[in-house]
Amino acid sequence: MSGEKWVYEYEHGSAEMKGLLGGKGANLAQMWNIGLPVPPGFIITTEACKAYWVDPRGLMDSVWPQVSDAVARLEERTGKVFGGERNPLLVSVRSGAPVSMPGMMDTILNLGLNETTVKALAEASGDERFAWDSYRRFIQMFSDVVLGLEIGEFEFLLSRAKGEQGCSYDHQLTADSLKKLVGQYLRLVESKGISFPTDPWDQLRSAVEAVFKSWNTPRAVTYRNIHKIPDDLGTAVCVVSMVYGNLGEDCGTGVCFTRDPSTGEKRLYGEFLVNAQGEDVVAGIRTPRPISDLKDAMPEVYSELVRLTDLLERHYRDMQDIEFTVERGKLYLLQTRNGKRTAKAAVKVAVDMVREGLISQEEAVKRVTPDQVEQLLHPQLDPSLKFDVLAKGLPASPGAAVGKVVFDADEAERMGKNGEDVILVRPETTPDDIHGLFAARGILTSHGGMTSHAAVVARGLGKPCVSGCEALDIDLAKGVMRVGGKEIRRHEVITIDGSRGLVAYGALPLVQPSFTEDFRELLSFADRVSKLEVWANADTPEDAERARGFGAKGIGLCRTEHMFMQADRLPVMQEMVASTDRDERLEALGKLKVMQKEDFVGIFKAMEGLPVTVRLLDPPLHEFLxxxxxxxxxxxxxxxxxxxxxxxxxxxxxxxxxxxxxxEANPMLGFRGCRLGIIYPEIYEMQVEAIFEAVVELMRQGVEVYPDIMMPLVGTYEEMRRLREMVDRMAQRFEAELGRKIPYMVGTMIEVPRAALIAGDLAKEAEFFSFGTNDLTQTTFGYSRDDAEGKFLAEYVRMHILGDNPFHVLDRSGVGRLLEIAVSEGRAQREDIQIGICGEHGGNPKSIAFCHRLGLKYVSCSPFRVPVARLAAAHAAM
Ligand code: PEP
Ligand code: MG
Incomplete structure (x- = not known):
């Protein structure tokens, strides 16, 4: 272990070293090296953290000489002495993982204080109150993070002190009150049988260990699970000399983004507090002021901040999230990282940065994830809807949500897991609430700003959030909140609008959002990169139009049975199903044909010039009764x-x-799909006639139509041959009537394993294949697609018997293997065979990546997923 370099000074680090130095450490080093005002410090590596898990004692002994060298250099740089009786050096000890996990791990500020240094600090700063305030903050944080004591008891003493002195805010406490409070804090710690470490070196050692350990706290583990961050990265520890934002009115601290993280608009965005330390802003305890106020409060600092943040953004070529502190009028940057942003902002920032020449189109596509695009499709409140606003807060994370009021994260999790819609309502949230935030539909807090914990996490999760809604009086003990003379109890329903920061009583109707020009532009960049086309599954002219509006390049699946389910058609369909002889059946089919033709005319028109794949009747007939x-x-x-x-x-x-x-005992494996069309040929003949009648009518009007006729559940060559023959025979009749060729194709779904295995034979007749991976998954695994999820599948995933639910994410090794066989044998038989996928997997990013690898022509998914799939197809190709 010895000989290893565990400690890095800024000079030896850079932004590229995130794996070793963590995101925070690497960026501090980078900022230092490009000459920005960063307080001196050093970084203990993630490798040290990993070694600590194996041999804590050995690692600490090996690290310590390097830490003490680095502290010595800090002393030189700052002219202060760690533990010194004059001008003492205080440090912050902060976690910094290679991947940002905001607020999840621990931070300790003002480390190095004790009875002696607090007096020295008072002397050096000329501010006794400040020194004692720093000391009481330190004891509180250290007791919480390192000693694991209950923070509530400290909060109680703090608010009692305010009561005794007759003030409302922490910063109004006098030096004497604070001195007394520090005494009470220390006695509280002692009463737990712990002696508070007075030696700064002991403090530092314990703090570093606490940060290493905080990697494995339940909240950090939950966060990593949610965000799929590997567990073995470890965290670095940044030890940075303190600068003080709480030395008076010419001091302050703040957080800002180089662009608006909600909308993406290019303007400095954030908040600050005068005479405060960093934790006060993020913790959401005091509601901070908007950054624009800094312009008046400290004009010089503001213009320096604008200059430096702009420089940082251009340097990193991405929106930055920056923490700063102002000490006696001098600006320090404490941290910069790529800012978390809403989906809407991600799109706008990416497209704007292309326009500004900062990044390429491809880079812009890379920066927006399919998950984020999914968030853009989240419901909103109709902007024109008139309703009574119960309370107004900050628009912390966009989108609207309706749910039952729940005041407790555990309860939110329980109810969320039961499929109930809940809104988590809290005075403020802490990282310990992460499971509740994850399970809730939306989050509402009475305190905290746009960068409070609730706001940051909600944006990351894509959940609507209204924060800082000060009009709410939340009584956690009684389980009620009061606002504007109204009392709302636990489990009553409210609506929140995180785009505008509004709260309303009851359930308001939500609408789907519309797309912005920026979003369209980003998707057009994506299409340039993709190899896969994105088609849609649509059964009505309206769906087809919507799909086309979302950029679908064809219809990959029109389920004709859905047309028969509509209210006016169902009775006729039932007549057909109930008929006992062919004549009766033909009569009912005649009526159905008229309706079906109308539908086809609508869909073909909506998709003019693009292919429309019509699948003939699939479900067992009893489903219509x-x-x-x-x-x-x-x-x-x-x-x-x-x-x-x-x-x-x-x-x-x-x-x-x-x-x-x-x-039937097993209807999904029974008399359905093309088996129906073979036994009752008149059913499929009616459908094919309706298709061709629509085609002929439109072609006569000069409309360009490309009908592809698709057979469901084919499993034998003979089925395919007969059905193809039927379609060709009818097509000849219509072509003769029209006097020209109809550009149609006949093909099959591949949705039973046998079809995949004999794909070469099927391709003799089929001009296209479309993978029906819903049924193919069902028949390959032998899991019922309608029952498995609730019965055992979810449990299988939880037990890691399966990595994912195979009905959501395509199973590459089993079902995927069948796809590979079908693709290669199909192509060997018919070189130009068109192959796509129309099962639900066609809209799932991981499955889309696999389809890209197979070289399919298209993926087809529901209209609303088309944008997600377009982006996923581009990501697969990069
Ligand atoms: C399939 O099985 O994947 C498919 C698309 O058909 P359906 O979902 O209609 O059975
Ligand atoms: Mg199917």
């Missing part, structure tokens, strides 16, 4: 009313009989 118990109940009602011979009763009897005869 009402449930037998419901029908029986109605029949009994009619009999009781003496209407047992009425036409309705007679019809119900026929339907019940038919339902009984169609009953």
């Amino acid at each position: 009402p449930k037998v118990p419901e029908m029986t109940e109605r029949l009994e009602e009619l009999i009781a009313q003496g209407k047992g011979d009425s036409p309705e009763a007679c019809k119900i009897r026929v339907l019940i009989q038919r339902a009984e005869s169609l009953k």
Whole structure:
């Protein structure tokens, strides 16, 4: 272990060294090296953290000589002495992981204080109150983070001190009150059987160890699970000489972003507090002032801040999130990192930076994740909706949410897991609430600003959040909140609008958002990079139009059965299903054809010039009939009313009989898909006729139509051959009538394993394949797609028997293997065969990456997912 370099000074670090120095440490080093005003400090590496887990004692003994050398150089640089009786050096000890985990791990400020140094600090600063305030903060933080004591007891003493002195704010406490408070704090620690370390070196050693350990606190582990951050990265420890934002009215501290993290607008955005330390801003205890006020409060500092933050943004070529402190009029930068932002802001910042020449189009695409695009599709309150505003707070994270008021993170988690919509309401949140924030639909806090914990985490999770809603009086003990004379109890429903910072009572209607020009532009950059096209699954002209609006390049699946489910068609469909002979069936089919043709005309028109894949009837016929118990109940009602011979009763009897005869033990593996079309050819013939009638009508009007006719659940060559023959035969008739060729194709879904295995044979007849990975997953695993999730699948994922739910994320090794076979054998038989996917996986980014690897032509997904898929397709290609 010895001989290893555990400690880095800024000179030997750079922004590229995040793995070793953590994000914070690497950026501090970078800022120092480009000459920015950063307080001197040093960094203990993530490697030290990892070694600490294996052998804590050995590591600390090996690290310590290097730490004491580094402290000695800090002393030289600052002209102060660690533990000194005059002009004492105080340091902050802060965690810094390679991946940003805001607020998740520990920080200790003002380290190095004891009975002697506090007096020296008072002398050096000329401010006794400040020195004692720093000391009491230090004891409180150290007791919380290092000694693991309950913070509430310290808060109690603090508020009692304010009461005794008759003031409301911490900064109004006098030096005497603070001195007394420090005595009480120390006695409190002692009463727990712990002696508070007075030697600064002991303090430092324990603090460093506490930061190493904080990597494994439950909240940090939960955060990593949620954000899929590996557990073995470890954290670095930054030891930085203190600068003070709480030395008086010409001091302060703040957090700012180089662009608005909610909207992406290019303007300095953030908050500050005069006469305060950094923790006061982030902790959300005092509500800070907007950064624009700094212009008046400290004009010179403000213009320096604008200059430096601009420089940082250009240096990193990304929006920065910066912490700063002003000590007696001098500005120090304490931290910079790429700022977390909402999806909306991510898009705007990326596209604006392309326009500003800072980044390439490809880089812009890379910077927005498919997950973020998904957030953009989150519901909003209709901007024109008029409603009573219950309270107004800060628009901390956009989107709207409706849910039951819950005041406790554990309860939010419990209810969220049960599928209930909850809004977590807290005075402020802390990192310990992370599980509750994750489970809630939205977050509402009465204190804290735009950069408070709740706000930052909510933006990261893409959840609506209203923060700093000071009008709320939250009574946690009683489980109520009062606002404007109204009392709202736990579990009552409210709506929050995180885009505007509004709270309303009850459930307001939510609407889907519309797309901005920036978003369209970003997606057009994405399309330039992608190899895969994105098509949509759409069954109505409206869906088709929406899909096209979202940029779909075709319809990959039009489920024709959905057309029969509509209210006006269902009775006719039931007539067809109930028919006992061919003539009756033909009559009902004749009526259905007229309706179906109308639908096709609408869809083909909406998709003019683009391919539309129409799948012939797929589900078992019993799905179109009402449930037998419901029908029986109605029949009994009619009999009781003496209407047992009425036409309705007679019809119900026929339907019940038919339902009984169609009953199957295993309908999903039963009489469905192309099996229906083979046994009752008139059904598929009607559908194909409706398609061609629509095509002919539109082609006569000069509309460009590309119908692809797709067979479901094919598993044998003979099925494919016969169905293809049927379509070709009918097409000839319509082509003769039209006097020209119709540009149609006939193909099949690949949704049973046998189809994948005999893909070469099927490709003799099929001009295209479309992977129906819903059924293919069902039939490959032998898991019912309708039942498995609630019964055992979720548990399987939790137990790591499966990595993901295979109905959400395509199983590469099993189902994926079948896809590979089908692609290679299909192509070997028919070189130009068109292959795509239309199962739900077509909208899932991980599955899309696999489809890209297979070289498919397109993925097809629901219209609302088209934008996500377009971006995912681009990411797969980069
Ligand atoms: C499939 O099985 O993947 C598919 C797209 O068809 P459906 O979901 O309609 O069964
Ligand atoms: Mg299917």
